[in-house]
Each structure stands twice: as C-alpha cells, then as structure tokens.
Amino acid sequence: MAAILRILARRIALLVPLMLGIVLFVFLVMRFSDIDPAAAFYQGTNPTPEQLHQFREENGLLDPLPVRYVAFVGELLQGDMGISVLTRAPVLDQVSTALPLTMQLTFLGLGIAVVLALALGVTAAIYRDRLPDQLIRVVSLTGVAAPGFWLALLMIQYLGVGAGWFPTSGYVNPADSFTGWLKTMTLPALALSLPVAAQLTRIVRTAVVEELDKDYVRTAIGSGLPPVVVVGRNVLRNALINPLTVLGLRVGYLLGGAVVIETIFALPGMGNLMITAVKNGDPAVVQGVVITTAVGFVVVNLAIDLLYLLVNPRLRSAS
Template identity: 55%
Template structure:
C-alpha cells in the first residue's frame, strides 16, 4: 500500500513541529504564570538575595529564548526538571503515575466502544422505530451527564449503597486482576458513558448512510443474509468516521482523568496536576501537562494511521 505508507510517513513527520509547538506553548504559558518558583521553593520570607541566588543556580535569570532551548534540550534527554521544595525528578513522578492514567484511559475507551457500538448499530437497524427513539433519549441523557457527577452518583449507589465496588483507591494488576478491575470499573465508566453515548450517535449516522447505499440493496437482492451484509460490509465501512472522532474523544478521556482520579483518590497524572496546582509547583505542572499533551498527540497519530488503513479508498493507492 504505497499511498497509505506515504501518508503515514507524512503524519509522522508533521508530528515533530507539532510537539515542538506544544513544548513552546506550555513553556510560554508557565512563564506568564504569576507564580514565582523561587518564592514557592524558598517561602515568602526569602530575601531578594536568596531569590536571585536560586534563580541564578537554575538559569531562571537568563533570557527566555535561552531558557526555552535549554528546556527543549532537557526534554530530548527525558529530563522534565525537578519539583520545587523537596527536589525530586519530575520524570520519576510521571513514570510512577502515567501507567495508571493510561490504564484508566484504555479501559475508558473499551467501555465507550462497548456502549457505542451496540447502541449505534441497533438504532440504525431500527431507525425511526421505538428502539431508535429510546436509544436517542438514552444517548442524549448520557452526553448531558458530566463525568464527575456520574462518578459521585456511582460512588453513592454502587459503592457505598450496594458495596459492589470500592469507593476510592487503586489496586495494582500485579496484586490481582480481579481486584484491579474492581478498583478501575467505576472510574472507567464515569469517563466512558458521555463518550460512548456521543459515539453511539455518530455510529448510528454512519450506519444509516451505509445502509442506504446501492451495494447494500444489491447484496440483499443477491440473497445474502442480513448478518453477512451488515457485519462484513456495512459495519466495516461505517466505522471509518467514528474511528476518526474516537481520536478526539481519547483526548477528552485523558483530560477527564484529572478530575476522576481526584474523586477516586487514584495516584495518576490527574493527582500530580492537582498536587502541582495546590503547591504552586510550576515545574511539576509543566512536566505533567507536557506529558499529557504528548500522549494526546501520539494517540491521535495512531488513530490517523488506523484510519488510513481502514479507509478502503486509500488502499492500493486509490
């Protein structure tokens, strides 16, 4: 597939200036922050001489372009700086927190697909009939529910009320897959419901468009069973557009983990962001936001590549 490979390579090349732009944007935003990292580290009683010494030791007294290029050089070596106060490498904290956030995001995507595909397919197959109307109402309700409110409702009813799931904390998969799934189910569902309901409407629209095409009527006229027509042809072609939208929704899931992790007291990237905000730690905030943004860009690149392979018009250079 020469055309697909060429377009994939083009996507990868465009990733470099995009990541550079993200690093520049985060750097500028953090430098515009009214928080003084020297005061945050030394305290309000620090003298001007102490502040100047702190800034000189870390190069904060140098021109902004010099700071930025040194910042980029450190990024290329995996150095995200150190936390303010108790100096700990930010990359070390991120390495501990990122796996949990990625696990939660992957489970959220899986749960969203389990919601979106059945609802979207059923709504399309029974369009303008009562199952379609019910699914539309359910989808609108799911889209309208904020993730944090849904998380609180599930904690109240499914955790504290029925005792089916823990209301907080995180269990490592190495300590037991069952316990890990129990600790991740409610956070993943809180993230997945709005995304899944939103995707369900897109799946329905794509399915309806495919069902109205001539090749479907021809397949039915040739005597092919509906299961074969829908499962082998219609569904495969209809999922191309939802796949593209899914990449953007994954960014929503990554951002949503910040609040959800705080609600469920989970030591992920969201907890690091909240910790950085609470302690005015600009280095920690900068590092965590950069990593989350980079993950979002890389995930969208992977989704774009999957789209190129899934789109029949791009196969074989056509």
Template identity: 40%
Template sequence: MGWFVLRRTGAALIVALIASVLVFFGVRALPGDPAVVLAGEGATPELLAQIRHQYGLDRPLPVQYVDYLRQVLSGDFGRSTQDRLPVSQILLERLPITLELALLAMLVAIVIGVGAGIVAAIRRGRAADYVATGFGLIGLSVPHFWLGLLAVLFFAVQLKILPASGYVPFSEDPGENLRRMILPALVLGTGFAAVLMRQTRSAMLGQLASDYVRTARSKGLSGARVVGVHALRNSLTTVVTVLGLQLGALISGAVVTEQIFVIPGFGKLTIDAVLTRNYPVIQAVVLVTVIGYIVVNLLVDVTYGLLNPRVRLSGARHG
C-alpha cells in the same frame, strides 16, 4: 502508504515542536515567581538570586527554552519543587494508572457505544432506537462529577458491592485493582459511549442506505453479513476518527474522575501541581498529554488511511 505515513509523521513532529514552545512559554506566563516557590515566602533577595542562577531563571527565555528542549529530548523533565523527586520518575509512576483507567473507559465506551449505535441503526424508528438515542442524550448531558457521586452512593453506599474510592496497583492484586477501577471506568466511559453511539448510528444509517448495500441484499446475502461485513466495515472510518478526537475529552474527564475516586493518576497529579504551583510537574504533564494526543491522532490518520485507500491517494497527490 510509506509516503503517506512519512508526511503524517513529519506534520506530527512539527505540531509537537510548536506545542513544546506553547507549553514552555505558557507556564512562564503563570502568575508567581518560581524562585519564591522554591525558596519559600520571606526569602532574602540574595537567596532568590542564587536560586534563579542555579536553575537558569536569570537567563533569556529563548536560551531557557533551548536548554529545556535539550533536557526533554534526553528524558529529563527536572525535579519537583515539592519533594525534589525527578519529574520523570513521578510521571512513570502516575502515567500507567491513567492509561489503565483510559483503556478501561474506552473499552466500556466501545462495547456500549458501538453496540448501541449498530442496534439503533438497524432498528431505526423502533423502541430500541429511541432507547439508544435517549441513552446518548443522557450520557452527553450528565456531568462526570455528578454521575460519579451517584455511582458511589448507589454501588458503594447502598448496595455495598464496590469500593467507593482508592487504588490498588495491578501488580499487587489484579482482582482488587479491577474491582476498584470498575466504577471510575464506567463513569468516564459513559459520556464517551454516548458520543460513539451517535456517530456509529449516523454512519451506519448512511451505509445501510447506500447502493452497494442494496445490491448486496438483492444478491441474497444474509442480514448479518450485510451489516457486519459491508455496512459496519465502512462505518469504522468514522468510529476510528471519533476515538481519536475524543481522546482529549477522555483525558480531561479523567481529571475529575480521579479526584472523585481518589485515584493517584495524571489527573490528580495535575490538580495537585497547580494548587502547589509545582511548575516542573505542570510543564511535564501538559507536554506529555499533548504529545500523547498527537501520537494518537497520528495513529488515527494511519488507520484511516488503511481503512480508506482514497485518503492515501489524495494525500499522495497533494504531496
């Protein structure tokens, strides 16, 4: 297991390094001159030259990348071009908000998606199966922005039981924080739950039709034990894989959801940074998101290896 984790960690570090190169040069390829953004329109050539020299923009790109990588490794992402605050400080303020939203949305998706997938597999061909399958189709088809607007109209405008927008830090008022995060989490988690339901149902159907499940039934084991201990446990490898692969969709969905519900998280920060050409913030947000995605997939690989020892053995043979 140690060699398996070491190999996966090494591969993750290589991918992170490649991602940093793509992010750095990708941001540099965006239209517009960062010096003009910093100095403002109408700046003199002398002022532009001074700013380029001050921020190292007049040096070759490989040299700039090495300096950038050194700063990132020390936790320094530069300063925002809008308010001159350290980007690392902005990230530390915004990241917990998006993580809270993502965790709540994932909780919603797991409870609804896995539960509906198990019921659909057990009740295959019955009314419960058709209802769960229909829910999955609707969840995959409805855009986040439209579902968010409908949720606001129904729960906030018509019923007036939940706030339409805004954010309250958990440290200030935990109850109000959760009250304001319910709608965004439901909106963001619905599409994720649909994907999870379909994959759980498919995996469960495969396990329920396997020989070892038929053997367990023939031994007189209860249906709950067969489903919960045998079929579900062996289906978790698929569920864990989907959880990791859908993280990117969850983060991209958070961009739209945070805009709808005016949540000052990573998504809203990204859009605001793009609109104002705040290059240091764009660079930091994209890099942190990519690294977070890599870390989650590394955890998925390790968890997959724990759930399925054959993966570790295969990795060891190929290593």
C-alpha cells in the same frame, strides 16, 4: 505496506513542528504564570531577597526567554523534565509512576465507550424509528447531557456506598490482583466513558443508517446474503470512518477528564499529580504533566489516522 510506511513517515515528520509548538506554548504559559519557583522552593519559610535571587540565578530563571526555551527543549530531548522544587525529585520519575495508571483508566474507558457505541449505534440503525431506536436515542441524549463528574458522584453514592459493589477510592496494581484492579477501576472508567459512548452512539447510528440506504446493501441482501453478514462485513467497515474521526478527538476529552475523575476517586495518576502540583506551586511538575499528556494525545491521533488507512483502502490510494 509500502504506502502505509510512506504515509507514516510523512505524519511523523509533521509531528516535529507540532510538538515544538506545544512545548513552546506550555513553556510560555508557565513562564508568564503567577507561579514563582523560587517562592515555591522556600514555601513555609521566610527567605531573604538574596536567597530568592541566588535560587533564580542557579536555576537559569534570570536568563532571556529564548535561551531558557532552547535549554528547556534540549533537556527534554535528553529525557530531563526538570526537578520538582518541592520534593527535589526528578519530574520524569513522578510522571513515570503516575502515567501507567492514567493510561489504564483512559484505555479502559475508551474500550467501554467503543463497545457500547458500536452495540447501541448499530442496534438503533437496524431498528430505525422503532422502539429500540427511540429508547437508545433517549439514553444517548441523557448521556451526552450528563457530565462525567456528576456520574462519578452518583456511582459512588449508589454503587459504592449504597450497594457496596465497588470501592469508592484507592488503587490496586493489576500485577498484585487483577480482580482488585478491575473493581477499583470500574467506576472511574464508567464515569469517564459513558458521555463519550453516548456521543459515539449517535454518530455510529447516523453513519450506519446512511450506509444501509445505499444500493449495494439492498443488492447484497436481495441476492440472499444474511443481513448480519452484510452489516458486519461491509456496512460497518464503510461506516466507521466518521466515528473514528470523532474518536480521535474524544481521546483528548478522556485524557482531560481523567484529571477530574482521578481526583474524585483518589487515584494516584497524572490528574492527581497535576492538581497537587498546581496547589503547591510546582511549575516543573505541571509542565511535565501537560507535555506528557499532549504527546499522548498526538500519538493516539496518529494511531487513529493509521486505522483510517486500514479501514478504508481508498484512503491509501488517495494519500
């Protein structure tokens, strides 16, 4: 446990410059973009140059970039993401409202992808080069080639509009109705997770096949241990290192893909909030959503790094 805590402390210390770099990148991109907060604030009216100048002066938009960046970081450390120039509401409140839905969609999709990848990948490895393996490889190749938005449209057409099994838009809070929440989230989560599941299936199959060919597996099975026990207790634990690495990277795809999926299914999450902010030229909301998403991606990858240590004790001693 002490070794894990030391490694965790070092990883968290490394996150500080990384997060400062992410904030700097987002800050510079937004400052050099074509979005003018003053023009967005007076959108729909005909402001005078004096009014635009006064708005920029009151909001520190005329200060040098280093001064604005330091002020921006200071506000973030205090939990202040700024004020929306359109709604005049704190960005933190809007992000806090939209973030839970995106997290629900992302982790539901992640869970579906992991379960499918383990089931199909292990089955393909056990039945290597036989009919089940060949069928699973065809299915996984199809899933890798199919974009999420295309799968979403197919599901809406056939499972939503055609069969009427699932609603095609809207959101139900799980606190109000868990069944209603599950129905509204099933199609978006499937559309988001199936491409990731297809990629992970191929990686799990390869990792398990390599592990099954090792001497200790043949020795264990030859000594009379049931193959199910050997695969479940030894093979999977040793074979999960590479899939975990890819899984950490795929979380970024899930968070990014949620932007498109939420828009297709009209879900009021972070993606919908960002698309609306970009359309309306609201830079404070855009940078708030991007920074929050980046922080989530970094934190999830930190959690997966810790999973490496739990899955493989040798990594703890090496670290």
